[in-house]
Amino acid sequence: MKPNCTNIEWQGRAKCTVCEVRNFVLFAGLSPHELDTILQPIDNLHVPQHAVLYKQGTASPYVYTVRSGLIKLKVDLSNGCQRIVRLLRPGDVAGLETLLGDPYHHTAIALQDADVCRIPREVVTHLDQTNRNVHQALLQRWQRSVDQADHFIAALSTGPAEARMARLLITLGCTGNQPETMPSREDMGALLGITTETASRIMAEFKRRGLVHTDKGNDVVCDHAGLAHLAHG
Amino acid sequence: MKPNCTNIEWQGRAKCTVCEVRNFVLFAGLSPHELDTILQPIDNLHVPQHAVLYKQGTASPYVYTVRSGLIKLKVDLSNGCQRIVRLLRPGDVAGLETLLGDPYHHTAIALQDADVCRIPREVVTHLDQTNRNVHQALLQRWQRSVDQADHFIAALSTGPAEARMARLLITLGCTGNQPETMPSREDMGALLGITTETASRIMAEFKRRGLVHTDKGNDVVCDHAGLAHLAHG
DNA sequence: ATGTTGTATTGACAATTGTCAATCAGGGCT
DNA sequence: AGCCCTGATTGACAATTGTCAATACAACAT
Numbered sequence: 001m002k003p004n005c006t007n008i009e010w011q012g013r014a015k016c017t018v019c020e021v022r023n024f025v026l027f028a029g030l031s032p033h034e035l036d037t038i039l040q041p042i043d044n045l046h047v048p049q050h051a052v053l054y055k056q057g058t059a060s061p062y063v064y065t066v067r068s069g070l071i072k073l074k075v076d077l078s079n080g081c082q083r084i085v086r087l088l089r090p091g092d093v094a095g096l097e098t099l100l101g102d103p104y105h106h107t108a109i110a111l112q113d114a115d116v117c118r119i120p121r122e123v124v125t126h127l128d129q130t131n132r133n134v135h136q137a138l139l140q141r142w143q144r145s146v147d148q149a150d151h152f153i154a155a156l157s158t159g160p161a162e163a164r165m166a167r168l169l170i171t172l173g174c175t176g177n178q179p180e181t182m183p184s185r186e187d188m189g190a191l192l193g194i195t196t197e198t199a200s201r202i203m204a205e206f207k208r209r210g211l212v213h214t215d216k217g218n219d220v221v222c223d224h225a226g227l228a229h230l231a232h233g
Numbered sequence: 234m235k236p237n238c239t240n241i242e243w244q245g246r247a248k249c250t251v252c253e254v255r256n257f258v259l260f261a262g263l264s265p266h267e268l269d270t271i272l273q274p275i276d277n278l279h280v281p282q283h284a285v286l287y288k289q290g291t292a293s294p295y296v297y298t299v300r301s302g303l304i305k306l307k308v309d310l311s312n313g314c315q316r317i318v319r320l321l322r323p324g325d326v327a328g329l330e331t332l333l334g335d336p337y338h339h340t341a342i343a344l345q346d347a348d349v350c351r352i353p354r355e356v357v358t359h360l361d362q363t364n365r366n367v368h369q370a371l372l373q374r375w376q377r378s379v380d381q382a383d384h385f386i387a388a389l390s391t392g393p394a395e396a397r398m399a400r401l402l403i404t405l406g407c408t409g410n411q412p413e414t415m416p417s418r419e420d421m422g423a424l425l426g427i428t429t430e431t432a433s434r435i436m437a438e439f440k441r442r443g444l445v446h447t448d449k450g451n452d453v454v455c456d457h458a459g460l461a462h463l464a465h466g
Numbered sequence: 467a468t469g470t471t472g473t474a475t476t477g478a479c480a481a482t483t484g485t486c487a488a489t490c491a492g493g494g495c496t
Numbered sequence: 497a498g499c500c501c502t503g504a505t506t507g508a509c510a511a512t513t514g515t516c517a518a519t520a521c522a523a524c525a526t
Contacts, residue, residue, distance in 0.1 A: 075387045078465045085386045100369075100376055105383065136333075142375040143333055149382030150338065153318045154308045157390035158426045160484090160512070185474065193391045195514060200474055232311045393482070393514090418504065428484060433504055 006051040014042040014117045025065045025091055025117070026124070026141065029133020038127075040120040047071070047116055053108035054095060060104075061121040064094040069114025070181075073106035074190065084190045086148050087111070087171070093141040099124060111183055155231075157193055164192045165202045166230035169212070174222035179215035239284040247275040247350050258298045258324055258350070259357070259374065262366020271360075273353040280304070280349055286341035287328065293337075294354040297327040302347025303414075306339035307423065317423045319381050320344070320404070326374040332357060344416055388464075390426055397425045398435045399463035402445070407455035412448035 017032045019025070027035065044067075047053055053064060056075060071088040085106065088094055097105050098121055127134040155167045168191055174180050183191070188199040206212045211227060212220045250265045252258070260268065277300075280286055286297060289308060304321040318339065321327055330338050331354055360367040388400045401424055407413050416424070421432040439445045444460060445453045 075383065077387060077391060079392070081391075083387045083391050085383050097376055097379075100373055102376075105380065139375070140333055142372070142379070143330055143335075146330075146375070146378045146382060147338065149379060149386065150308065150318050152386050153382065153390060154310060154316045157386060158310060158314075158316050159312070162512095196473095197475085197515080198513060201476080201513095204475060395482095429503095430485080430505085431483060434483095434506080437505060 006048050008048070008051050008053070009046045011044040011046050011115065014044045016042065016117075019067070019117075025067075026063075026093060026119070026137050027127070027134060028137055029131060030127070034127075034131065038123055040123045042120070042123065043118045045116050045118055047110040047114040049110050049113050051110050053110065053116065054104045056105065056107040057103050059098070059102075061098060063096060063098060063119045063121060063124055064108070064116045065119065066090050066092050066094070067115040067117060069116075070111040071114055071116070072109050072111050072183075072187065072191075074109065075106055082190055083193065084187065085152060086145070087191070092144065092148075096138075096142060096145065111187065112181055152191075156191060161192065161194045161198050162202055162205075163231055163233060164194070165199065165206070166211075166227040168192060169222055169227050170224070170231060174212075174220070174224060174227065176222050176224040179219035179221050182218045182220055239281050241281070241284050241286070242279045244277040244279050244348065247277045249275065249350075252300070252350075258300075259296075259326060259352070259370050260360070260367060261370055262364060263360070267360075267364065271356055273356045275353070275356065276351045278349050278351055280343040280347040282343050282346050284343050286343065286349065287337045289338065289340040290336050292331070292335075294331060296329060296331060296352045296354060296357055297341070297349045298352065299323050299325050299327070300348040300350060302349075303344040304347055304349070305342050305344045305416075305420065305424075307342065308339055315423055316426065317420065318385060319378070320424070325377065325381075329371075329375060329378065344420060345414055385424075389424060394425065394427045394431055395435055395438075396464055396466060397427070398432065398439070399444075399460040401425060402455055402460050403457070403464060407445075407453070407457060407460065409455050409457040412452035412454050415451045415453055 016027055016030075016035045047069065053071065054060065054062075066088050068090055071092075071094060072084045073086040073088065073094065074082045074084045076082055088108075094108050094116075095104055097103075124134075124138065128138050129135075151171070155171065156164050158164070165188070168188065169180075172180055172182075182188075182203075185200040185203065186196045188194075188203070189196045192199065203212070207214065209226075211223045211230070213222075215221055249260055249263075249268045278286075280302065286304065287293065287295075299321045301323055304325075304327060305317045306319040306321065306327065307315045307317045309315055321341075327341050327349075328337055330336075357367075357371065361371050362368075384404070388404065389397055391397070398421070401421065402413075405413055405415070415421075415436075418433045418436065419429045421436070422429045425432065436445070440447065442459075444456045444463070446455075448454055
């Protein structure tokens with residue numbers, strides 16, 4: 001077996017009180033004192049690109065919040081294919097179903113190198129019961145999952161492939177200002193419910209039309225207005 | 234303007250203590266005494282087919298639970314089309330986003346005559362804070378929305394139209410035992426992200442192949458095994 | 467430099483799906 | 497019955513997308 005470079009690394013105990021994205025994550029409403037009183041450890045993990053954070057159908061008592069990077073949630077289809085049902089960015093939460101005792105409903109894989117906090121289920125359930133702000137934040141994360149799923153249905157799974165690709169690029173944050181790292185053509189296909197080849201063709205055509213411009217590597221800059229125009233039609 | 238036969242009718246104050254589906258809905262864990270102490274009124278509404286329960290973008294302080302019938306949640310697309318993102322059956326909850334102060338994220342319309350309970354937001358938030366069982370049930374409803382949305386992505390928006398239609402019929406509960414009421418071809422199209430004509434062609438072909446059998450009106454009985462086979466491939 | 471590997475791109479063709487228009491079928495009405 | 501209206505079905509054709517195979521390209525190791 002060849003050396004595996006996609007092992008998740010422990011990065012130390014999370015330092016929530018100085019977390020630079022704390023205002024976006026689950027514990028926004030906690031005082032430093034309250035954070036100190038958490039008995040269970042919150043660990044900081046580095047998830048290299050392509051590493052598996054958890055597998056669909058397995059159970060473990062952890063919820064994850066994304067601090068940096070990009071995580072995909074995918075499901076296995078009956079015919080062996082896969083479909084990506086969600087993209088998680090900094091501030092998003094993964095594995096909420098574990099709070100209800102369910103095994104994970106998806107397989108979580110890093111699309112780009114990511115840092116996540118691994119939070120024991122008991123920490124979340126306890127804080128949910130004792131802190132109003134955390135409770136509200138939890139409900140908001142759950143609603144956010146619903147909203148993102150709806151976006152996948154309405155924007156990324158509806159209409160011709162070209163329009164969906166344009167919406168995907170916009171969803172990925174292509175504003176035209178700074179370069180964005182693109183997923184592989186295969187992942188784009190799994191995101192949009194089209195084949196890898198169709199995804200490749202559309203991206204190549206976008207390049208020819210000047211709608212996207214290769215920066216370096218997988219980074220591109222986009223013509224946001226042009227993409228927005230295609231996203232409608 | 235022609236007479237409107239799709240007005241929502243008030244059916245009286247909800248009698249939760251004798252509600253035949255209470256075990257499936259939000260207040261499963263409440264004792265009769267606790268139910269009596271709810272100050273805000275829970276109303277029982279009849280929603281005729283095609284009636285609008287609420288509109289996307291509007292705000293009102295109500296959550297709804299479906300007691301009978303079938304409700305569709307749809308969103309308006311940028312190009313004027315519409316996409317159905319969820320189907321709600323008895324026990325499902327609609328409008329949870331109102332608990333977070335959001336306007337409704339969808340337009341809710343009855344696909345079949347439906348009975349719903351209209352619950353003031355304050356009732357839910359109060360019970361959520363005072364009763365452990367209601368709190369847990371609320372989280373489960375939220376997760377159920379996520380799961381149903383994921384099903385729309387993975388099963389109803391992936392693969393060729395024929396397989397998606399087979400999965401839709403199975404989702405609608407076609408077991409082959411008793412007849413099921415079908416949505417219109419237009420709604421099937423909006424459910425699957427295909428055109429009305431394609432939906433019609435596929436259903437007609439299913440009939441010719443004997444996979445579905447017209448019972449009476451919009452009711453059909455299905456060959457569950459045959460559909461399940463098509464759903465894979 | 468050379469090969470090796472994995473991904474992206476492209477071509478050729480088949481299959482699917484969309485578009486637009488016509489026709490058909492059923493229910494309600496006069 | 498005859499008419500009207502709506503939704504379902506079908507036909508013809510164009511456009512899109514999938515399939516399978518070949519090629520191009522970039523990163524990396526030898």
